[in-house]
Amino acid sequence: xxxxxxxxxxxxxxxxxxxxxxxxxxxxxxxxxxxxDKYGQTPEGMADAFFEFNKGIIDAVxxxxxxxxxxxxxxxxxGLAGLAAFDMTVRYCKQKDLVVIGDVKRGDIGSTSAAYxxxxxxxxxxxxxxxxxxxxxxxxxxxxxxxxxxxPFVDVCREYKKGIFVLVKTSNPSSGEFQDREIDGKPLxxxxxxxxxxxxxxxxxxxxxxxxxxxxATYPEMGKKLRGIMPKAYILVPGYGAQGGTGKDLAGxxxxxxxGAIVNSSRGIIxxxxxxxxxxxxxxxxxxxxARAAVLDMKEDINSAIL
Amino acid sequence: xxxxxxxxxxxxxxxxxxxxxxxxxxxxxxxxxxxxDKYGQTPEGMADAFFEFNKGIIDAVxxxxxxxxxxxxxxxxxGLAGLAAFDMTVRYCKQKDLVVIGDVKRGDIGSTSAAYxxxxxxxxxxxxxxxxxxxxxxxxxxxxxxxxxxxPFVDVCREYKKGIFVLVKTSNPSSGEFQDREIDGKPLxxxxxxxxxxxxxxxxxxxxxxxxxxxxATYPEMGKKLRGIMPKAYILVPGYGAQGGTGKDLAGxxxxxxxGAIVNSSRGIIxxxxxxxxxxxxxxxxxxxxARAAVLDMKEDINSAIL
Numbered sequence: 138x139x140x141x142x143x144x145x146x147x148x149x150x151x152x153x154x155x156x157x158x159x160x161x162x163x164x165x166x167x168x169x170x171x172x173x174d175k176y177g178q179t180p181e182g183m184a185d186a187f188f189e190f191n192k193g194i195i196d197a198v199x200x201x202x203x204x205x206x207x208x209x210x211x212x213x214x215x216g217l218a219g220l221a222a223f224d225m226t227v228r229y230c231k232q233k234d235l236v237v238i239g240d241v242k243r244g245d246i247g248s249t250s251a252a253y254x255x256x257x258x259x260x261x262x263x264x265x266x267x268x269x270x271x272x273x274x275x276x277x278x279x280x281x282x283x284x285x286x287x288x289p290f291v292d293v294c295r296e297y298k299k300g301i302f303v304l305v306k307t308s309n310p311s312s313g314e315f316q317d318r319e320i321d322g323k324p325l326x327x328x329x330x331x332x333x334x335x336x337x338x339x340x341x342x343x344x345x346x347x348x349x350x351x352x353x354a355t356y357p358e359m360g361k362k363l364r365g366i367m368p369k370a371y372i373l374v375p376g377y378g379a380q381g382g383t384g385k386d387l388a389g390x391x392x393x394x395x396x397g398a399i400v401n402s403s404r405g406i407i408x409x410x411x412x413x414x415x416x417x418x419x420x421x422x423x424x425x426x427x428a429r430a431a432v433l434d435m436k437e438d439i440n441s442a443i444l
Numbered sequence: 445x446x447x448x449x450x451x452x453x454x455x456x457x458x459x460x461x462x463x464x465x466x467x468x469x470x471x472x473x474x475x476x477x478x479x480x481d482k483y484g485q486t487p488e489g490m491a492d493a494f495f496e497f498n499k500g501i502i503d504a505v506x507x508x509x510x511x512x513x514x515x516x517x518x519x520x521x522x523g524l525a526g527l528a529a530f531d532m533t534v535r536y537c538k539q540k541d542l543v544v545i546g547d548v549k550r551g552d553i554g555s556t557s558a559a560y561x562x563x564x565x566x567x568x569x570x571x572x573x574x575x576x577x578x579x580x581x582x583x584x585x586x587x588x589x590x591x592x593x594x595x596p597f598v599d600v601c602r603e604y605k606k607g608i609f610v611l612v613k614t615s616n617p618s619s620g621e622f623q624d625r626e627i628d629g630k631p632l633x634x635x636x637x638x639x640x641x642x643x644x645x646x647x648x649x650x651x652x653x654x655x656x657x658x659x660x661a662t663y664p665e666m667g668k669k670l671r672g673i674m675p676k677a678y679i680l681v682p683g684y685g686a687q688g689g690t691g692k693d694l695a696g697x698x699x700x701x702x703x704g705a706i707v708n709s710s711r712g713i714i715x716x717x718x719x720x721x722x723x724x725x726x727x728x729x730x731x732x733x734x735a736r737a738a739v740l741d742m743k744e745d746i747n748s749a750i751l
Contacts, residue, residue, distance in 0.1 A: 178571030210556045214563035216577030220527055244586060245549055246616040249517045256521035264485030270523030279551060281588040281611060283618035304588060309553040311590035318627040
């Protein structure tokens with residue numbers, strides 16, 4: 138799957154992933170009304186609105202970008218109805234041949250981590266049959282529990298040709314509270330980066346490993362350092378746009394050929410219709426066109442900085 | 445909710461939580477057969493078997509223990525059908541007045557962490573209504589992302605009188621890879637323990653905080669140390685039984701009055717019917733009676749060590 142991701146990035150010339158993180162405030166009134174008319178002002182109604190909203194975005198950007206990243210928390214807050222919308226979103230994206238990165242930040246130990254890996258990337262055996270749960274292509278994973286938490290994911294990735302992105306240095310302001318603390322002369326995130334490099338060396342694709350890393354756009358110097366520490370890891374970069382990262386911050390995350398990193402934007406794209414400069418040009422009913430325009434602008438911003 | 449947990453621990457004299465982590469291999473054949481007859485050898489069939497199995501355990505132990513801890517990964521591996529069984533299990537336990545600790549190990553930042561907190565502990569607002577997602581009483585949370593990941597949970601806990609247990613020192617063999625690394629003369633887990641104490645000071649119940657901690661039974665010396673660092677945090681202790689922890693390892697996790705910690709056992713109880721000494725006494729159809737016997741033995745083992 139890492140090979141497919143790299144190949145699609147080359148083809149689209151867009152190292153961009155669209156974060157499908159719907160929030161009620163981002164969704165045009167006419168979509169909410171249609172969904173509420175069908176299902177009432179209920180979790181089912183909101184989940185239907187999430188999916189309809191996503192479909193519009195996906196249709197509008199699927200030829201421009203290699204991948205999408207639905208954030209499962211947004212769906213999970215609606216309980217089962219929301220998770221059904223997450224599942225439908227993953228399936229719809231895969232029909233459109235998009236690579237789906239499930240932003241699930243799971244992590245546990247042993248058989249429990251194996252269960253998460255199975256539910257998101259693999260198949261569960263029941264009787265003589267095998268069944269996929271959510272069936273994303275990649276998942277994000279939390280490293281706090283050490284190798285016991287990561288290895289079961291790596292095993293499932295090997296079997297099903299899927300991949301993971303391990304949290305190394307997250308984009309948020311307080312990420313340094315633990316991640317930046319110095320251990321033997323180096324911050325914790327560098328130690329985690331070294332572990333990612335080691336875990337990933339056991340599961341290589343053509344040029345990059347199936348084990349990638351998450352490093353926030355908001356910490357460009359650290360991104361540059363980590364690029365060197367994990368030469369085979371694709372870096373998933375959140376924090377562009379709404380969180381403050383800009384194209385020029387990103388050069389250090391990439392290799393010389395413009396590969397090696399993929400930058401996420403969520404609300405900067407899916408809620409572009411509400412923001413300058415798009416809100417002047419696009420109406421509520423053109424929210425998907427606004428998203429497409431925002432992707433094209435982001436592509437230009439990033440490529441001008443890295444190529 | 446921490447007050448209810450403490451009060452139920454006092455009443456039952458059992459600082460024990462039963463881990464509802466069903467695996468297909470733990471479930472008696474006759475339950476699997478009934479479920480597969482109804483739903484086929486499908487995720488729906490296995491999820492039905494999980495729930496029927498859980499009901500038997502819950503009915504058999506609900507007067508003995510204060511709390512249960514369903515591990516969501518086991519359900520999540522079955523996709524939506526499994527999560528429906530998780531939801532039904534949570535509801536059934538609450539009908540029996542058990543405190544439900546959702547072992548979900550979630551953790552993200554800002555609005556995303558808030559969405560997880562809402563989905564598991566709070567209510568989501570849709571139109572003029574409020575809807576609970578999974579509605580556990582407590583959730584386990586991963587601290588790697590720092591305060592930005594924890595604070596949204598604390599806010600939801602304050603509003604809905606729920607609680608969290610933050611991962612501090614986990615029970616697995618490789619937990620030391622990052623958690624034990626020394627920072628300013630102290631291991632990382634002590635720094636996380638200090639943060640738990642600080643986060644928890646903002647949200648106190650009568651004697652303990654709504655913000656608790658997870659510390660593995662497999663590390664008794666560290667448990668004793670952390671007990672002192674986090675005097676107001678209830679400690680959720682995994683790793684007893686199957687993972688190697690015993691009653692005598694546990695004394696240091698508790699305060700002098702026998703409060704302050706609650707010990708989890710999962711397969712040691714729910715799969716007791718397959719293990720010595722219970723398998724001689726109980727048939728497959730008596731799996732729930734075996735679980736009850738295992739709870740009583742565990743209660744004696746722990747109380748003899750701490751009281």
